[in-house]
Amino acid sequence: MVMGTDGILRISDLRTHFLTDDGEVKAVDGINLTIRKGESMGLVGESGCGKTVTAYSTLRLVPNPPGRIVSGQIHFKGRDLLKLSEKEMRGVRGREIAMVFQEPASSSNPSFTIGNQIQEVIRFHQGGNRVQVRKKAIEILDAVRIPDPVRILTQYPHELSGGMLQRVMIAIAISCEPDLLICDEPTTALDVSMQAQVINLLNDLRRERGTSLLFITHDLGVLSWVCTHAAVMYAGNIIEQADIRALVKNPQHPYTSALIGASPRLDRDCQVLDSIRGSVPNLTNPPGGCKFHPRCDRVLPVCTEQVPQLKEKGDGHCVACFADSEGGAA
Amino acid sequence: MGDGYPLLSVSDLKKHFYVRKGFRKVEVLKAVDGVSFELRAGEVLGLVGESGCGKTTLGRTLLRLYTPSSGTILFKGRDVCHVSGEQVREMRAGMQIIFQDPYSSLNPRMPIGKMLHEILSAHGVRNGGEREERVEEIIRKVGLESTHLRRFPHEFSGGQRQRIAIARALILYPSLIIADEPSSSLDMSIQAQILNLMKSLQKEMGMSYLFITHNLSAARFMCDRIAIMYLGKVVEMADRSQIFESPAHPYARALLPLCPVPDPDTRVEHVALEGEVPSPVNPPVGCTFHPRCPEAAAICSRQTPKLLEIEPDHWVSCYRFARMKDMT
Numbered sequence: 001m002v003m004g005t006d007g008i009l010r011i012s013d014l015r016t017h018f019l020t021d022d023g024e025v026k027a028v029d030g031i032n033l034t035i036r037k038g039e040s041m042g043l044v045g046e047s048g049c050g051k052t053v054t055a056y057s058t059l060r061l062v063p064n065p066p067g068r069i070v071s072g073q074i075h076f077k078g079r080d081l082l083k084l085s086e087k088e089m090r091g092v093r094g095r096e097i098a099m100v101f102q103e104p105a106s107s108s109n110p111s112f113t114i115g116n117q118i119q120e121v122i123r124f125h126q127g128g129n130r131v132q133v134r135k136k137a138i139e140i141l142d143a144v145r146i147p148d149p150v151r152i153l154t155q156y157p158h159e160l161s162g163g164m165l166q167r168v169m170i171a172i173a174i175s176c177e178p179d180l181l182i183c184d185e186p187t188t189a190l191d192v193s194m195q196a197q198v199i200n201l202l203n204d205l206r207r208e209r210g211t212s213l214l215f216i217t218h219d220l221g222v223l224s225w226v227c228t229h230a231a232v233m234y235a236g237n238i239i240e241q242a243d244i245r246a247l248v249k250n251p252q253h254p255y256t257s258a259l260i261g262a263s264p265r266l267d268r269d270c271q272v273l274d275s276i277r278g279s280v281p282n283l284t285n286p287p288g289g290c291k292f293h294p295r296c297d298r299v300l301p302v303c304t305e306q307v308p309q310l311k312e313k314g315d316g317h318c319v320a321c322f323a324d325s326e327g328g329a330a
Numbered sequence: 331m332g333d334g335y336p337l338l339s340v341s342d343l344k345k346h347f348y349v350r351k352g353f354r355k356v357e358v359l360k361a362v363d364g365v366s367f368e369l370r371a372g373e374v375l376g377l378v379g380e381s382g383c384g385k386t387t388l389g390r391t392l393l394r395l396y397t398p399s400s401g402t403i404l405f406k407g408r409d410v411c412h413v414s415g416e417q418v419r420e421m422r423a424g425m426q427i428i429f430q431d432p433y434s435s436l437n438p439r440m441p442i443g444k445m446l447h448e449i450l451s452a453h454g455v456r457n458g459g460e461r462e463e464r465v466e467e468i469i470r471k472v473g474l475e476s477t478h479l480r481r482f483p484h485e486f487s488g489g490q491r492q493r494i495a496i497a498r499a500l501i502l503y504p505s506l507i508i509a510d511e512p513s514s515s516l517d518m519s520i521q522a523q524i525l526n527l528m529k530s531l532q533k534e535m536g537m538s539y540l541f542i543t544h545n546l547s548a549a550r551f552m553c554d555r556i557a558i559m560y561l562g563k564v565v566e567m568a569d570r571s572q573i574f575e576s577p578a579h580p581y582a583r584a585l586l587p588l589c590p591v592p593d594p595d596t597r598v599e600h601v602a603l604e605g606e607v608p609s610p611v612n613p614p615v616g617c618t619f620h621p622r623c624p625e626a627a628a629i630c631s632r633q634t635p636k637l638l639e640i641e642p643d644h645w646v647s648c649y650r651f652a653r654m655k656d657m658t
Contacts, residue, residue: 047515136421163606191380192544193603196588200601218518221547223588225597262522264551266574266589267596272529273551275522279487 007034007075008212009058009097009180014072016050016057019065027067029055029236032310035180040206040213042227042244042257044220046280049233051216055182058214059097060089077179095125096237098173102185104165108157115153118172125176136175144171144201164196167201181205182214187222198224220263224248232256235281235291238310242317252319255296290322294322298323332493336367336394336404337505338425343401345384345391349543350613359386359611360412363562364401366480366637371505374532374539376553376570380607384562385542389508390431391466392540393427394418405506423453430511432491436483442494446501453502457619464501467602472497473527489520496528500535508540513548525551525643550574555643556583561610561618580623592608604650625650 018030028050035041043051056062057069060081074081081092095101101107108116118137122128134153141149144167157165166186173181183202187195203226205211217223223230223242231241232255240253251257261274277313280293281287287294293303302322310320345362362384377385382604390396392403394410403410403422413421426594429435437445446465455461464477472493483491492512499507512528513521529552532539541552550570557567558581566579577583584602605622608614614621620630629649639646 005605011373046519161606191583191607192546192588193380193601195596195599196603197589199590200599203597208430219590220518220592224592224594225590231566244594248594259518260592262519263592264522264545264547265591266547266550266586267593269570270551273522273526275526277523279489279520280517 002204007066008037008075008077009033009214010075011054012073012075014054014057014074015070016053016062016067017070020284025283026236026286027283028057031236031238033231033238033241035212035214037179037212038206038210039229040202040215040227042216042223042230043214043216043233044223044230044248046218046234048235048280048283050236052184053289054233055099055214055216056184057089057185058094059083059099062247067304069077076143091125094121094173094177094178096175097182098178099182099184100166100169100173101187104169106187107169108165110157112156113153114155114168114265115161118153118168118175121172121175127233128260132144140171140175141168144168145197146171148300158328163190163197166190166194166198170198170201170205174211178211179207180212180214183214184216185218188217188219195222202226219265220248220260232259235283235286236293237320238318239320240312240318242315246315246317249289250317252313252317254296254323255319258272258297290320336368337371337373337406338540339404340368340392341366341402343388343391343403343460344399345387345396355609360562360613361610362391362398363610363613364578365559365562365564366401367557367564369538369540369566372536372538374541374553376543376549376556377540377557377559378544378549379559380544380579381384381465382561382610383559384606384610385544385559387482388512388559389427389510389540389542393422393425394507395427396598397536423502423506424504425506426502426504428492428495428499428507428509428512431515432488432495433483433515435495436491436498438483439478441482442486442497446479449498449501462537468497469499471500471531487520488516489523491517492520492524493527496524496531500537503535504537506538507542508542509545510542514545521548528552546586547591550560558585561607561613563618563647564645565619565648566646567637572641572644577623578640578644578651579619579648580625580650581619584622617647 011033014028014031018025018027045051058074069082117135122136126289138149140278141152144154146167155274186196206213227244229243230247231238234255239300240256251260258274258276262276264273274297283290289304289306290308302323308320308322309316312318335564336574343362343365347359347361351357378386391398399404405425443465447461448462449460465641469476469479474493513524516524543549553570555569556573557564560581566582574627577586587598602624616631616633617635620626627649635647635649635652637645638651640646640651
């Protein structure tokens with residue numbers, strides 16, 4: 001396990017379950033994750049694998065009911081976020097951990113101006129008089145490279161394009177200089193050129209301000225361009241974790257290599273994509289043993305019986321698979 | 331692949347929408363603004379571009395789901411815009427569409443077997459036994475089973491629904507399928523299944539695809555030829571290898587490096603494409619790309635460049651190449 005003591009965020013054994021009519025859904029089923037200062041941790045997986053729930057759990061935004069954080073610890077700068085009171089948590093959200101959502105249009109308030117929404121965050125967390133707050137807001141918009149920030153302050157969200165609004169949302173998120181920025185598919189709704197601009201913006205923020213990122217995506221291309229490290233999730237578990245180069249160039253888990261083979265490549269021709277048979281399991285009744293075994297090509301008898309644990313294979317590369325470990329393959 | 335006769339031939343097609351702005355004022359949205367191309371039999375032509383470039387409108391206009399504002403569409407030599415009655419039905423049997431969202435494009439109240447039967451009877455297959463046979467055949471071709479035929483759309487996953495949509499498009503053995511982002515609402519592993527299926531069915535049955543997508547990687551996998559659209563116009567059209575190995579139009583050259591590749595060593599530090607696609611309501615005068623073009627010259631803001639063939643089968647609409655051509 002990568003367990004640096006210098007981790008700014010350390011999630012251990014987090015379990016978040018949802019109670020539905022069909023039974024209990026173990027959306028996050030015991031994950032461990034450490035993010036260090038200035039690191040950009042990617043969380044990649046298909047829909048329903050628990051990546052968004054992990055992010056929401058970190059900020060304690062999981063709607064309850066039906067959701068509930070059943071167990072685990074989330075250590076952030078030495079405190080367990082799960083033990084804080086709701087009031088203390090409000091001081092963490094936005095100031096120390098901020099979040100950027102997928103749909104900028106639905107995560108901004110349509111009836112207030114951009115200026116209003118940015119200044120509210122700054123005033124709430126940092127205070128200051130009107131002039132100071134306004135000056136700070138303009139500085140922040142400038143930092144996310146919005147042309148003509150003074151004019152933008154007076155505009156409403158519907159007057160901006162998706163890409164511009166997403167930059168405003170990033171501006172709001174970084175306005176209190178958080179230590180950790182959680183981005184939930186921030187570029188999925190954007191066009192290629194705007195996506196590239198947002199990716200560069202996030203990379204610069206990380207380099208210049210040392211902000212750590214938890215970056216959720218389903219796109220391996222975007223993942224490789226933003227993240228320094230990545231964890232692959234499947235059905236509520238992390239099944240592989242490594243630094244980004246090792247993960248995309250030398251994937252160890254059959255699911256990771258299948259995902260990489262399944263995405264069409266821009267940089268080369270190929271005749272057939274590696275597809276993974278079947279589809280993501282229903283989490284009310286997941287398969288026993290390794291949850292990936294019904295779709296796996298390298299399945300062993302032990303895979304149907306035991307749940308593989310995430311084990312380090314050297315250089316911080318962790319894999320949860322029996323096929324690679326000495327014990328399972330023998 | 332490249333030597334068939336033109337199955338579909340489009341010339342100077344325009345589709346303008348009128349949008350109300352305020353009480354009296356009406357503005358023109360030029361969604362498709364003078365597009366010409368040919369699609370050969372058995373070919374997969376990709377139509378790629380960022381959102382708002384008119385690729386979906388173009389696809390729908392070809393099927394006459396929208397009436398074109400001007401221009402001609404010839405399908406198998408027949409003018410699509412001036413057929414009526416029974417001939418429309420006949421024409422539609424030859425060109426089918428697969429929509430992006432498999433959740434909203436299937437009737438939720440009809441079992442899928444009944445839906446497929448209905449298509450056949452509407453197109454004159456009277457014999458029940460023959461219909462049964464063709465439905466069974468097509469459902470197996472798309473990787474489902476005949477036991478699925480009694481089920482309703484909500485009983486299927488997204489990937490399975492897209493397979494049903496493919497079955498619906500294929501059951502009349504059309505010669506052209508317009509696929510509008512068929513895989514972009516699906517998960518990665520399912521997307522690969524659908525793209526593989528579409529590719530192998532195309533090889534097996536030999537129809538043409540007009541493959542509309544914003545995902546250049548998917549276009550590279552699926553298409554023989556690719557047309558890149560920008561603000562209602564085709565700016566470059568060429569073989570897949572030419573587009574990806576030697577793109578000519580400044581837009582194509584700026585756009586291609588910005589598409590993320592799963593390789594951390596290819597990160598771009600400088601984004602050559604500033605700003606965003608302008609609104610098609612009041613597009614820039616002259617070449618619509620000139621405000622964002624790093625190589626814009628004075629002429630680009632005055633006149634609209636034409637699509638020129640700079641080398642065999644490689645069409646580009648840019649004054650840089652128009653000048654080169656004049657000199658030779």
